[in-house]
Amino acid sequence: MLQEAQTVASGISGAHIAEAAKYIAAGLCMGIGAIGPAIGEGLAAAHALDGMARQPEMQGALLRTMVLGQAISETTGIYSLLIAIVLLFVI
């Protein structure tokens, strides 16, 4: 058993480890990076909904501002996405 594992392990080179690390890093980058924007966008939508329920006549302006704020808070998520894409396809 131990011998078998040793023969398998001796076949793994540095390139393989780098390849594996690339995918793990891309997954971690996207998984952790998506938490912040998701919470932020959810908060924005929740408060916009609160405002709309209180003042339905303000719906247009609230919706516009909400989408704008969500787009801005999404930026960090987009940055982590770009890094993940660079990790996967470029490096």
Add this chain to the structure above:
Amino acid sequence: MGEIFRQLSGLLEHLGEKRIAVVHLFGAEIRFDVMAILMSWVVIILLVLLALWLRRGLRRPVEEKPTRTQAALDGLIDLLKTQLADNFASERLAIMMFPFISTLFLYVLLCNWLGVFPYMMSPTQDINVTFGLALMVAVMSHVLAARFNGVRKWLKSFVEPYPFMLPINLVGVIANPLSHAFRLFGNILAGTILVTVIMVKFAPIFIPPVLNIFFGLFFGGIQAFVFAILAVAYINVAVEG
């Protein structure tokens, strides 16, 4: 089924590939992506043809009963104008910026929607295209700020509220177009990659059209709207101070 997968797997290999052309001009080497430029031209031609086709429905003397197209266009332009007037601080700026912002919106919208069709690519999934658009908006905002408030006040806005804030303000000048460009590029590229990967790896039939509608049409529309609204916000902030 296996045959379909085999044919599609070629798509995945060419996913990040670009057809780069190199031009030597005045001793400088210029590189560009042929596909992105070709698709941009397709969008421009589509926009011009659409405008010419819609113009045929208009009647020259305004007093006559308007045609159906004319009424619809009137409504659309009124809607865009009121939206812009709400967002801009001054009426004059809104009227001045109306052609620019609406063209930007239509161009980005068609660019995003072009990627839905087979053998077509969204020009906006090339970083150079989105960066060009964002740079245009940034330069426009600074030029307008200098023109509306005077060059002195525009220069003074960099050292406000305190002079030691100058580096932070300068970073803001660079970071705004950067995030503006990356947002559009990242969203469109992510949609394309997701649809292609799912089409090649999991389900070549039924599911890709649904995903294409969601990512291409819905997200493309939202991102075009966001791009235009953010351009309005940047210009407004620059002019208002």
